[in-house]
Amino acid sequence: MEKKVRRPPRGTRKRDVPLSEAGIYAAALRLIDADGVEALTMRKLATELDANPMSLYYHVPNKEAVMRGVTTMVGAQFRTVAPEDAPWQERMRLLAADLRALAHRHPELMAYSFSRQPDFIQPDDPFWTALTAAVEAAGVPQSEVPENAALMVAVVIGFLTAELNGSLRRWSTLEPSGSEDQHGGGDADLDSADVTSAGPDQDHMFRLMVNTLITGLESRLTGGRDGRDAGL
Template identity: 75%
Template sequence: MEKKTRRPARGTRKRDVPLSEAGIYSAALRLIDADGVEALTMRKLATELDANPMSLYHHVANKEAVTRGVTRMVGAQFRTATPEDAPWQERLRLLAADLRSLAHRHPKLMAYSFSRQPDFLHSDDPFWIALTESVEAAGVPRPEVSKTAALLAAVVIGVLAAELNGSLRRWSALTPGRPDGRADGAGDAAPESADGAPDGPDLDHMFRLMTDTLITGLENRPAGEGVGRDAGL
């Protein structure tokens, strides 16, 4: 009887393609998209790559380094096709919409990055570069551009984080209060019914409303007024 060749255990057989940082980040992104950052481990990542767990450490230091690398890889995918001669208002709308699209493509990663990675944005990030250019085009003095852009980014990212974790949907269902402390109407809608309508709140409309509100604030900003202590904030 012919002796059968035993197949090596998964994670121990030789890989046809050498490990690389890019390959590790791509595999990690697949796992994060499926189960979230918290469920990611170096052992699971090695299994996904069909590699020995110890071999990963020749390319990445630890899980934190992996998540940061994945975040930068996804952030580099941000590409807005905003014409340079378009009005700054339209450029800001497209920037915000593109960031939202990216967040919806990788919601688990982006929710984690928004709340756990303060350096999610950096000076050479495509979104940040385009945002500061748009803010400067709005007439904000150059010394105030970064602070103004930081405030805009904080609002947009805050709204996206609330949308991804479900808070925005829940908050939009709350019944307006009254000065006497009583709820106006029959009370808050049930959590599962969002705003009481079968389909819940129109989050697309709410995001556009947020963007338009930010743009209106910049449009009505007094000429020459800074952002921060000198402006009375």
């Protein structure tokens, strides 16, 4: 009778591939995508990598460092398809759409980054580089490019955060004040207004938001360099 070989438990087997920062970040991203940021621990990460938990600390000091590394890794993967000779409006639409696609590809990570990592966008990030180039192409003076680009990022990220956590969908179902009297639903629980149907067309709302941003920038440029000339 053939003797059954007993497999060592995960985390104690010898690894065929040495640990590396890139491998740690890739494994952490898999766990985050599956279970969320809060569920990620150094011990679970070591188990995923079939490594001793203490060996991780030779490469990353703590979970916060892991999160920063994962965010940097994902951010570096951002690639816009907007050609440099395209109109600046189209470039901005494509940039916003690419950022949204990335957020939906890794919703748990991106929601965390949006709310907990104010420095997740760096000056040399592909997204920021392309955005500032588009803003400058719109005719914004170079000294005002960072301010305008930051405003656009803040609005887009605000939309994406609300979309990822469900707030946007819920807000879109709330009735205007006083409408319950017209519908005879004054005693209805607000929670019942959550989304039991298909809900709002969030793709349409995203396009509307981006177009509003572009129109606002066009208006500011037309009205003068000082926003007060446009009634701001």
